[in-house]
Amino acid sequence: MEVKDITNRDQDFAKWYTDVCKKADLVDYSSVKGSMIIRPLGYAIWEEMVHVLDQKFKETGHENVQMPMFIPESLLNVEKEHVEGFAPEVAWVTMGGKEKLEERMCVRPTSEVLFCEHFKKIIRSYRDLPKLYNQWCTIVRWEKTTRPFLRSREILWQEGHTMHATAEEAKAETLRMFNIYREFQEEYLAMPVITGKKTEKEKFAGAEETYTIEAMMYDGYALQNGTSHYFGQHFAKAFDIEFVDANNKIDTPYQTSWGCTTRMIGGLIMTHSDNNGLVLPPKIAPWKVIIIPIGEVAERLATLEENLKSHHITYKIDNSNKTPGFKFAEAEVKGYPIRIELGERDLRNDEVTLVRRDTLEKTKVKFNEILPKVEELMETMQKDMYDRAKIRRDSMIYEAHTYDELKDIAKNKSGFIKINWCGDMACEDKIKEDTTLKSRCLIEDEVPDEVCVVCGKKAQTKLYIGRQY
RNA sequence: CGAGAAGUAGCACAAUUUGGUAGUGCACUAGAUUUGGGAUCUAGGGGUCGCAGGUUCAAAUCCUGUCUUCUCGACCA
Numbered sequence: 001m002e003v004k005d006i007t008n009r010d011q012d013f014a015k016w017y018t019d020v021c022k023k024a025d026l027v028d029y030s031s032v033k034g035s036m037i038i039r040p041l042g043y044a045i046w047e048e049m050v051h052v053l054d055q056k057f058k059e060t061g062h063e064n065v066q067m068p069m070f071i072p073e074s075l076l077n078v079e080k081e082h083v084e085g086f087a088p089e090v091a092w093v094t095m096g097g098k099e100k101l102e103e104r105m106c107v108r109p110t111s112e113v114l115f116c117e118h119f120k121k122i123i124r125s126y127r128d129l130p131k132l133y134n135q136w137c138t139i140v141r142w143e144k145t146t147r148p149f150l151r152s153r154e155i156l157w158q159e160g161h162t163m164h165a166t167a168e169e170a171k172a173e174t175l176r177m178f179n180i181y182r183e184f185q186e187e188y189l190a191m192p193v194i195t196g197k198k199t200e201k202e203k204f205a206g207a208e209e210t211y212t213i214e215a216m217m218y219d220g221y222a223l224q225n226g227t228s229h230y231f232g233q234h235f236a237k238a239f240d241i242e243f244v245d246a247n248n249k250i251d252t253p254y255q256t257s258w259g260c261t262t263r264m265i266g267g268l269i270m271t272h273s274d275n276n277g278l279v280l281p282p283k284i285a286p287w288k289v290i291i292i293p294i295g296e297v298a299e300r301l302a303t304l305e306e307n308l309k310s311h312h313i314t315y316k317i318d319n320s321n322k323t324p325g326f327k328f329a330e331a332e333v334k335g336y337p338i339r340i341e342l343g344e345r346d347l348r349n350d351e352v353t354l355v356r357r358d359t360l361e362k363t364k365v366k367f368n369e370i371l372p373k374v375e376e377l378m379e380t381m382q383k384d385m386y387d388r389a390k391i392r393r394d395s396m397i398y399e400a401h402t403y404d405e406l407k408d409i410a411k412n413k414s415g416f417i418k419i420n421w422c423g424d425m426a427c428e429d430k431i432k433e434d435t436t437l438k439s440r441c442l443i444e445d446e447v448p449d450e451v452c453v454v455c456g457k458k459a460q461t462k463l464y465i466g467r468q469y
Numbered sequence: 470c471g472a473g474a475a476g477u478a479g480c481a482c483a484a485u486u487u488g489g490u491a492g493u494g495c496a497c498u499a500g501a502u503u504u505g506g507g508a509u510c511u512a513g514g515g516g517u518c519g520c521a522g523g524u525u526c527a528a529a530u531c532c533u534g535u536c537u538u539c540u541c542g543a544c545c546a
Contacts, residue, residue, distance in 0.1 A: 005481085014540080031519095033537065089545065110546075144470060144544055151545080204546055212546085227546055259546075294505060325506035343505055353505080468545095 006333070009275050013219045018148065020269055024278040024333050027148045034146030034153030038262070041334060044286035046156065046262055050136065052188055052284075053158065053260070056180050062132040062160060067114045069137075070105040075113050079238040082112060085205020089141045091153075107140040112206065112231075112257060115161040116239040119253075126165045126245045129253060130173070134160040149266030150223070150469045157261035163236070163253045165245065170254035171209075171230055177258040178211040178228035185225060189264065190281040190382055191215045191271050192390040193225065194416070194464060196441035201425050208232040213260075214440045214464070216393045217270035220414030222440050222468040225267050226260035266469075271389050272358070278335030279358055281385050282378035289315035289374060290336035292327045295344030300367065304342065307371050332357065337381055338374050356381050358388075397464075406453055410435035416466040418443065420459035422452035430454055431465060440464040 006023055007015040021027050026042035038046065054064070070093060077083050090106040108114065119131060136158050143151050160177060164170040178195070185191045194214045203210035207229040214222045233252045235241075245251045272279040282288055289308060293301055301317070308315050316336070318327045324341070331339050341353040352370060354363045356377050365373045396415030400406035409417055417437065421427060431454060432438055441464055448459035 018539085029538070031537070085546085141545080145542095198546090202546090207546095210546080224546070229546090261546095292505095321504090323504055323506085323508050325504090326508085328505090329507050341505070345505065 006275055006277060009218065009273075016275070017266075017270060020273050020277055021148045024335060026265070026269075026278070029148075032153075034143055034151070036148050036152055036154075038156070041286070042262075042265060045265055045268070045280070045284060048284050048286055049184075049188075049264060050158070053180070053184060054136070056184065057134050057158075057160065060132075060176060060180070062134045062162075065133050065135050066137065067108075067111050067118070067135055069108055071108055071111075071113060072103050072105050074103060075117060076106055078113060078116075079206055079235055082206035082235070086110070086141075089143065091140045091142050108137075109139055109141045110257075110259070111135070111137075111139075111159055111161065112235060113239075115257075116235050116241065116255075119163050119236075120239050120241045123163060123241060123243050123253060125243055126251075129163055129165045129243060130169065131163040132160075132173075133162065134158060147266075147469075149262055149269070151263075155261050155263075157259050159259040160257060162256045163241070164255070165243070165251070165253060167232065167254045170232075170256050174209065174211060174228050174230040174256045174258070177256070178213070178226075181213050181226040181228065181258070181260055185213060185215065185264070185267075186386065188281065188283045189268055189271075190283075190386040190389060191225075191267060192386065192393050194441065196444050196464075198227075198441055199425075199428060199439045199463070201428055202439055204229045206231065206234055208234060212441050214466075215267050215271065216396060216416060216466075217267070217469070218392070219270070220396050220416075220467070222416065222466045223263065223267045223270065224468065225264055226258070228258035229256060231255040231257065272385055273335070276329075276360075277333030279385070280335040280337060282337040282382050285335065285337050287314045287316045287336060288378060289313060289338045289340055290331045290334075291315055291317045291340045291342055292324060292331065293317065293319065293342045294324050297342050297344060297347060300347055301342060304340070304367075304370065311371055311375070313371075313374065328355075332360070338377055340370065340374075358385055400453055401450060403453055406431070407435060410437050414467070416440060416464045419453040419463055419465060420448045420450040421461055421463040422455055422457045423460035424452075424455065424457075427452060427454035437465045437467055440466050440468075 006019045009016040024041060025039050028037040028039060030037050086109045090109050092104045092106050094101055094104045122128065123131065139155050139157060140153060141155065143153055146152055162173050164173060182193055182195050185193050198210040198212050204227065209230040211228045212224055213226040215225050217223055233254055235255055236252045242250050242252055269278065291304065335357060337357050339355040346352050350367050351364045352367060354365060354373060354377060358381050397418060398409045398413060398415060399418045400409055406417060406419060428439055443462040443464060446462045448462055450459060451457060452459045
């Protein structure tokens, strides 16, 4: 197994990223552009994410369904803003075998219209509401530029679609799921995130409000890691979905949708990994421990395995005939949080060596203290990784008080810039044109304290802007 | 989608300029000796040179098209 030669992260970040993806055996390319093969380790990480999120969705009352993959053109066309937003990037199916289709169908780029068509059939009364549905599936968006995990044409994701009797309820749902994403990313992925509402310009095609989770990568670029949309009655009206309320009046339901994707794996890499390869937060690592036996240690290995199993700590053993040095390096590339070097020499003193992946710090512990020490190390590591990422992120958030200052920061620094903004799309466009920076999200817990940094008019809000993947 | 670069064994590359029947290192397989930071020896296996056309007695090499990857733009929840 070739595991050398990861490009230096500070020399060429883009190449470093693809090197880590490939050398850690997370993905491989396929013969179709932007359609990646997710290999066992990459998929195992996704399964961990699915496991945690799916449980959270179910705890909040959601049910999983599976919708069709194809959308007839006429169905996609029902909602105008939506189709305009997605038309440029949908893939079309025009043939069935040798027959040309009467009506072409697109491969779902997202499933709002499919859910709406179905909701229309199953919603009659307020007693049928809310409908809280989710599906795990793949979607297709014909992206021009593709990168593993960050931007692919075939996307593995989850999309929640819900219908509610009142606007308040739907808005609460939008925020509830948004908060689940935030908690998940902070708690499990150890990624500090910036959250808030998207501007009119950047919101989802057809949505009334879009809430976004934005993480800052090691190089200061933003990665949008999940969104939650409030649709109001927008789609419901377009699809003519109605229900009878408790007073026997006809009403139109309120809708939400929310999604996150395997892009989070890319975020994980670009937040935590280093020049030795992948670094995974213990809480999301599929295997918490890698055991590297050195010499004749079969008996102790069996005991250790039993102990790990009884504590439900997942592990792998490297029993290959490689030298220990090779195994150490490979364990680092693959990102196992804790490495246990189980060697004859240490065991003569009843000791083993533990190594934490994030700092590569080595600790010797007595054999019967392995379990508590592993648990302690994982906890510390999870916290340290979050703290380090947060300190780095905070050091890369700048404030621009004048337009010249904004342009200067945009040119010379990488990161997010906090500005006061009048709310006018023209100013947002001007920033993008002059600096290539786009708005990330509105800052809701801070009041504007200066004039708009672009036009000098009264500011309506504060705003984060930055470059994105 | 625009500009540029690349594609030869699992990986990294050589041979392409000047057309003549494909090579090196690592990896892989078997055996032996090894084992605490990327082992050693011996013996093996593996490539219709991204794909499709064309030129030629002859194409990895020249020409055309196409696909994929990378970089920079444009686009993009």
